[in-house]
Amino acid sequence: MGQGRARNEPLELALYSRDAGVQSGAASAVCFPRSADDVASAVRAATRHGIPYVARGSGTGLAGGATPLDDALVIVTTQMNRVIAIDTHDQLAMVEPGVLNLDLSRHTRPLGFHYAPDPSSQQACTIGGNVGTNAGGPHCLASGVTSAHVLEIEVVLPTGEIARLGSLAPDTPGYDLRGAFVGSEGTMGICTQVAVRLMPNPPEVRTLLLDFMSVEAAGATVSGLIAAGIVPAALEMMDAEITRAVEDFVGAGYPRDAAAVLLCEIDGLAGGVAYQVDAVRRIGYEHGARNVRVAANEAERQLLWKGRKSAFGAIARIAPDYYLHDAVVPRTKLVGVLESIYAIAREQQLTMMNVFHAGDGNLHPLIVFDGREPGVWDRVHAAGSQILRTCIDAGGVLSGEHGVGMEKRDLMPLQFSNDDLAAQGRLIDAFDPDGLANPRKVLPSGWRCGELNQRSAPVPEGTWI
Amino acid sequence: MDLTFERIAVPIIETLRGDDARVVAHGSGTHAATANPVEFGCEEIRVPSGIVRHDPADMTVTVLAGTTCRELADVLGEHGQEVPLDPADDRATIGGVLACGLSGTRRLRLGPVRDAVLEVRVVDGNATLIKGGGPVVKNVTGYDIPRLMVGSFGTLGVIVQATLRCRPKAPSQRWYRTERDPFAVRQAMFKPTSILWNGHETSVLIEGFEQDCDDEAARGNLTEAAGNGSAWIFDARSRSHRGRISVRPTDVRATMSRLAMDSSVHCVAEVGVGTIHVSSDDVEALVRARAAAVAESGWLLRESGGPLGFDGFGDGVANSGLAGRVKSAFDPHGKLAPGRMPL
Ligand SMILES: Cc1cc2nc3c(=O)[nH]c(=O)nc-3n(C[C@H](O)[C@H](O)[C@H](O)COP(=O)(O)OP(=O)(O)OC[C@H]3O[C@@H](n4cnc5c(N)ncnc54)[C@H](O)[C@@H]3O)c2cc1C
Numbered sequence: 152m153g154q155g156r157a158r159n160e161p162l163e164l165a166l167y168s169r170d171a172g173v174q175s176g177a178a179s180a181v182c183f184p185r186s187a188d189d190v191a192s193a194v195r196a197a198t199r200h201g202i203p204y205v206a207r208g209s210g211t212g213l214a215g216g217a218t219p220l221d222d223a224l225v226i227v228t229t230q231m232n233r234v235i236a237i238d239t240h241d242q243l244a245m246v247e248p249g250v251l252n253l254d255l256s257r258h259t260r261p262l263g264f265h266y267a268p269d270p271s272s273q274q275a276c277t278i279g280g281n282v283g284t285n286a287g288g289p290h291c292l293a294s295g296v297t298s299a300h301v302l303e304i305e306v307v308l309p310t311g312e313i314a315r316l317g318s319l320a321p322d323t324p325g326y327d328l329r330g331a332f333v334g335s336e337g338t339m340g341i342c343t344q345v346a347v348r349l350m351p352n353p354p355e356v357r358t359l360l361l362d363f364m365s366v367e368a369a370g371a372t373v374s375g376l377i378a379a380g381i382v383p384a385a386l387e388m389m390d391a392e393i394t395r396a397v398e399d400f401v402g403a404g405y406p407r408d409a410a411a412v413l414l415c416e417i418d419g420l421a422g423g424v425a426y427q428v429d430a431v432r433r434i435g436y437e438h439g440a441r442n443v444r445v446a447a448n449e450a451e452r453q454l455l456w457k458g459r460k461s462a463f464g465a466i467a468r469i470a471p472d473y474y475l476h477d478a479v480v481p482r483t484k485l486v487g488v489l490e491s492i493y494a495i496a497r498e499q500q501l502t503m504m505n506v507f508h509a510g511d512g513n514l515h516p517l518i519v520f521d522g523r524e525p526g527v528w529d530r531v532h533a534a535g536s537q538i539l540r541t542c543i544d545a546g547g548v549l550s551g552e553h554g555v556g557m558e559k560r561d562l563m564p565l566q567f568s569n570d571d572l573a574a575q576g577r578l579i580d581a582f583d584p585d586g587l588a589n590p591r592k593v594l595p596s597g598w599r600c601g602e603l604n605q606r607s608a609p610v611p612e613g614t615w616i
Numbered sequence: 617m618d619l620t621f622e623r624i625a626v627p628i629i630e631t632l633r634g635d636d637a638r639v640v641a642h643g644s645g646t647h648a649a650t651a652n653p654v655e656f657g658c659e660e661i662r663v664p665s666g667i668v669r670h671d672p673a674d675m676t677v678t679v680l681a682g683t684t685c686r687e688l689a690d691v692l693g694e695h696g697q698e699v700p701l702d703p704a705d706d707r708a709t710i711g712g713v714l715a716c717g718l719s720g721t722r723r724l725r726l727g728p729v730r731d732a733v734l735e736v737r738v739v740d741g742n743a744t745l746i747k748g749g750g751p752v753v754k755n756v757t758g759y760d761i762p763r764l765m766v767g768s769f770g771t772l773g774v775i776v777q778a779t780l781r782c783r784p785k786a787p788s789q790r791w792y793r794t795e796r797d798p799f800a801v802r803q804a805m806f807k808p809t810s811i812l813w814n815g816h817e818t819s820v821l822i823e824g825f826e827q828d829c830d831d832e833a834a835r836g837n838l839t840e841a842a843g844n845g846s847a848w849i850f851d852a853r854s855r856s857h858r859g860r861i862s863v864r865p866t867d868v869r870a871t872m873s874r875l876a877m878d879s880s881v882h883c884v885a886e887v888g889v890g891t892i893h894v895s896s897d898d899v900e901a902l903v904r905a906r907a908a909a910v911a912e913s914g915w916l917l918r919e920s921g922g923p924l925g926f927d928g929f930g931d932g933v934a935n936s937g938l939a940g941r942v943k944s945a946f947d948p949h950g951k952l953a954p955g956r957m958p959l
Contacts, residue, residue, distance in 0.1 A: 240803070241865045242888075285756045296754060298763070299731045314935050320914050321723070321890045322767070322862040325933025325957070326942055327730060330763025334756050351806055378673035380696055380784030420806060422827020479752045481674045511754040512674075548750035549757040559757070566757055567747065574746040575759045577945035582938065593758065 156189075156230075157182035167225045170210040170217040173474060174557055178205075179222040183230045187305060187313050187343035190226060194341065194588075195311040197224050203587045206337035208249065208280030211272045213475055214556030216284060216336040220591050226341060228279045234258050235344070242349045243302060243319065248279025248342050252286075255347075264349035267294040270552070271460055282342050285334030287552035289385035289459070290416075292510040294350060296552065298333040305344035306332060309583035319346060331578070336554050337589040339582040353384070353418035357428050358452040360444045361435040362409040366390055366493075366505075368439035369411035370486035373509045375434045376415075377482050381427055385416040386510030387459055393466075393504040393517070400465035403458025404451070409441070413509065414459050462506045470502070470519040474531050478539055480547035482512040491541045492516050499534040501527075513551035514542065540565065555593045563595050572598045619664050619680065621737045621777040625745045628661055628774055632743035637951045641774045643712030644684060646705045649920035650716055651769050651928035655955040661774055663711055667691050668777060675782040676734065676751060681711025681775040697782040700726040704849055711775040717767025718860065718919075721846055722821065724888045725809040730766040732780050738765060738773030741947025751779045764942065770953040772946040786823035791845070792838035794818050798887040799869065805836045811887040812845030815872055818887075819845025848884045852895035855882065857921030859902050861892040863914030868892065874908035881905055890914075899923050906930055932958045 159180040169175040179202065184190045197204040203223040210217050219225050232249035239262050246255060252273040255266045269288035270276055276286070282304060287296040294300075303317040317329030332339050363369040369388055376386065389397070389412050394405045405412055413435070417427045432443045446452035466473050480488045489505065496503035496518070507515040516538050520527050539549060539562060549559050549566050563572060576598030582588070586601055596602060631637055640658040642648070665682040672695040679688060686706040692698050701713050702720025714736075719728040735749040738761075748761025765772060789809075794801055798813040801820065810821035819841070822832045833840070852858060863871050868885050871892060875883045880898040885891070894905045894916070902922040909916045910930065918928045933939050936959070943959045946952075 238866075240799075285760075287754060287756075291754070295727065295731055296756075298760070299727060308938065310937075312937075314938065316935065318862075318934075319864040319890075320862040321719070321728065321865075321886075322717070322860075322917070323934050324915055324917070324929045324931070325935065325939045326772070327717070327763045327767055328935055328938060328942070330730060330760055330766075331942075333763075334760055354806060374673055377675060382784065420824065420828040420831045422831060423825035426825050426827075479750070479754050481671065481676070481752055483671060483674045508754070512752055513754050546751060548752055548755045551752075551754040552756055554756050555758065563758060566750065570744040571747050571758075574740060574742075574744070574748075574761070574946070578759050578761070578764075578942065581941035581945040584941075 156184070167207065167210070167227070168219065170212040170215060172213045172215040172218065172556065172558055174215045174218060176218040176220045177222055178219040178225045181225040181227060183227050185230050187307060190307045190341050190343050191311055191313055193224065193226050194307050194309065198311060198585055198587055201587070203590045205589045206279070206283060206341040208277030208283065209275050211276045212280060212284060212554065212556065213477070214550070214554040214558040216554050216556035216592060218557060220557070228277065231343065237262060239264060241319065243346055244349055245344065245346045246278050247344060248277060248282070250278050252276050252278060252281060259349055260352065263352050265352055266300065266347055267291065267350050268297045268300055271463065278345050278347070279342055282333055282345055283335070283337050284552065284554045287508065287513065289387050289508060292386055292508065293382050293384045298330060300348045301329065301333050301345060302348055303346040304329060304332060304342045306340045306342045308340040309585060309588040313343070334554070336556060336593055338579055338592055340588060355421045355424040356416065356418040356452070357424055358446045358455050359415045359428065359431055360405065360455055361413040361415065361440045362406045362442050363411045363439060364441055365439070366411045366489055367486050369413050370489055372413060372435050372438040372440065373485055374483055375438050376431065377510070379430065379434055381430050383415050383427070383431070383510060384418040385414070387414040388505065388507055388509035389459070389462070390505040392502070393462055393506045396465040396469055396504070397458045397462055400468060401457055401461045403454050405458055406442070414455060466504070466517065466519055470521055472520050472522040474518045474535060476514070476516045476535055476538055477550050477553040478514050478542035478547055479551035480512045480514060480542050480545045484545040485509065485512060488514065488541060488545050492538055495534050495537045495541070499530040501530055501534055508551070511551070512547070536562070557592060560593060561595050619666055621680065622745070624664060624680065625739050625776050628739045628776070629743045629745060631659060631661065632739060632741065632951055638954055639774070639951060640953045641711060641715065641770045643682065643709030644707045646703065646708040647712055647716050647718070647919065651918065651956050652958065653955060654953050658954065663774070663776055665709070672697065676753065676779055677782055678751065678777060678779040679710050680777055681709060683710050684708065685710065685713060692782055693785070696785050698785050699732050699780045699782055701729060701732070704853055710778055714766050714775055714778060715768060715770045721812065721849060721886060722809050723891070724811060724886060725807050725823070730763055733762045733766055733778060734781055735779040736762045736765050736775055737777040738775050740773040741949060741951045745776070746773070753781055769956045771943060771957050771959065772952065774952070788826050788829050789821065789823045790829050791841055792820045792822065792833055792836070793841035794820065794836065794838045796837060801836045802888045805832055808832060808836065810845070812848065813885045813887050814848055815876055815883055845884065849893050852882060852884070852893060855895040855897050857897070857899060857902050858895045858919040859905055859916045860919055861894060861905065861909040861914055861916045863890050863892070863909060863912050865890040867912040867914065871908055871912045871914060874911060875905060878904050902926060927958065929958055
């Protein structure tokens with residue numbers, strides 16, 4: 152790799168010692184490859200020296216996936232940021248992993264297409280990171296999360312080989328290794344190119360804001376819509392605290408006195424859109440909506456979305472620290488689970504807000520606090536684990552989109568048996584026999600071969616230049 | 617009868633514990649000849665049928681792997697829901713459809729079969745009952761074992777139970793015909809459900825609200841028709857030699873031209889997807905069809921027939937080194953469907 156593309160100055164290392172989650176690690180060096188070959192040489196060199204390595208996009212991950220442990224080498228893909236091709240005939244795009252999610256849609260929208268998965272962090276996160284976490288977003292409700300949009304990926308496997316997983320043809324002979332790789336959080340290798348499916352821009356889009364006097368009524372509306380066979384393009388919920396915070400921050404036109412609001416988007420062809428907008432309005436009122444407003448024009452629509460997408464910026468103004476959770480429950484259980492979650496926050500004397508992907512039951516309880524307050528972290532962690540247990544008890548899962556990373560690694564036994572974890576351990580060993588690709592992530596310790604002899608030496612001087 | 621997946625797994629685990637165990641899961645046999653034949657002497661395992669849980673308001677359904685697609689469609693249909701698996705023969709079992717990973721002809725709009733699977737319970741070659749995925753519609757917890765099981769032809773595990781994502785059935789479903797170029801039709805339309813082309817005629821399926829169907833038909837300049845293209849695929853079942861070509865969607869036209877040189881071959885292409893269903897009464901036809909696919913950088917999966925020694929996949933599997941290690945992770949002693957996949 153060329154001069155200046157591998158560095159180990161203390162400031163730089165500090166910058167790459169964590170992602171947007173709460174835990175930090177320590178990097179021994181960081182490098183900025185420009186090609187698959189660069190990535191492969193970094194992986195091979197690290198392997199030769201027995202040093203672990205971590206793939207990193209923008210580091211917006213919230214589960215510690217990109218946080219370097221054991222003095223790992225951080226391999227940052229942000230300089231691999233070319234859109235290689237957009238094919239409107241086959242409705243796909245080929246991109247390098249460092250392309251920002253929003254930039255891809257910016258490229259394709261004028262051509263009549265968009266890339267559907269739109270994480271709230273889409274201005275900052277990379278497609279490679281999205282592949283790493285199998286990212287979701289508000290518009291994944293109708294069209295599916297990242298995995299459903301990734302056709303083929305070029306990856307540098309932990310063995311140092313460059314392989315293509317999946318294909319542009321609909322089926323690939325053999326196992327769906329593409330499917331296994333998406334969401335593997337950098338533990339199966341590093342993707343260096345991605346072919347994604349593009350979707351035609353919908354001819355009609357309507358965005359509705361429903362407001363409620365209780366969280367229960369909003370939750371019941373979500374269940375009511377799903378049960379009635381309405382699948383909106385997006386269905387997001389915000390409770391009273393976050394609605395007010397957002398309103399103070401960007402003035403999106405949300406009612407400040409609502410106990411909860413639902414942001415619902417319907418898209419498609421005119422006839423179906425009109426029918427579904429009516430259905431949403433009717434079901435909303437049946438379940439106690441105080442008001443249902445349809446954005447009158449594109450500007451109003453954009454503003455409603457701006458509110459939702461600014462939620463995290465708004466929080467920064469309220470308290471110095473926040474802890475964002477991510478779990479999924481069956482949509483029929485939303486109301487009950489929300490009640491329990493609020494009760495947990497009250498019991499732990501914490502401020503809690505909820506802004507989440509209600510349509511697929513993907514909760515994001517958000518605890519805001521001041522980390523300088525003595526003992527507060529203990530209460531934050533206690534509340535967090537109670538929340539996750541509540542979701543699992545309701546038939547849910549530990550993570551809907553942020554991933555396991557370091558954060559939930561040790562909670563995996565809540566969801567999986569020893570046999571399940573052993574099978575996952577054998578699978579990851581098949582991809583990463585040396586155990587150097589982002590080790591000690593996803594699986595709790597004890598489920599992989601040779602885990603104990605993975606302590607690394609520092610990077611030998613001059614290895615990377 | 618109280619049939620839980622744990623109970624069902626007991627004898628399967630017992631069988632797989634044997635050092636010399638060689639097993640193959642058997643559904644309804646509609647795709648028993650797909651890919652490669654298993655080695656002689658494999659013990660057949662049949663998983664019972666049954667809907668374990670259907671939660672209409674959550675739009676998820678959990679079924680035992682032996683459940684047929686028809687049974688599932690009947691139960692979901694009562695609630696206006698479906699899982700668009702669409703096998704040519706609806707006696708196919710859920711376990712079989714997932715193991716073969718063969719998507720239905722509505723893939724253009726509704727996606728491949730792998731996207732419908734939320735959770736699987738399988739007995740692997742280590743004789744352990746394992747779970748992959750989770751029973752909710754969105755989940756990134758742990759490695760994606762469900763995706764690996766789909767299309768693994770039973771070589772990684774015997775699927776005992778699966779949880780699938782349901783969708784509301786479209787209020788209307790209409791077939792159209794057109795003489796126009798099917799590729800131009802595809803570009804002109806918004807989200808057609810299926811565009812089937814046999815080289816002469818194009819048959820288009822549109823699903824949605826009544827007005828949406830009219831709107832789409834106008835975009836594609838289509839005429840409503842009584843007959844439909846899915847019958848072409850259904851009819852193909854009467855021919856002994858069948859295969860499924862997979863090429864990049866743009867290469868469908870060139871592949872169809874190559875296939876047209878062989879008058880014994882019947883072809884139905886899924887335009888926009890890249891799947892071409894081929895069938896023939898001539899035993900050598902699959903050899904020629906495979907050559908046509910390979911010439912366009914695609915491949916052909918045998919669904920049935922072909923000459924003696926005709927390989928189910930042709931050129932082996934992609935990334936065979938890694939695939940082999942994955943196989944060993946789940947089935948180190950090669951007990952599951954030996955011979956079925958070239959690994
Ligand atoms: C305000 C905010 C809002 C968010 N909203 C959402 C949301 O709506 N939906 C959602 O899903 N997430 C959301 N996230 C989480 C985060 O943005 C996503 O997980 C995103 O996919 C991470 O992308 P990144 O480029 O920052 O990746 P990173 O954080 O750098 O990495 C994420 C993981 O992917 C791996 N990885 C990175 N690049 C590669 C590669 N090239 N090959 C293989 N593995 C790789 C890393 O090792 C790591 O495990 C949000 C985060 C924030 C801060």
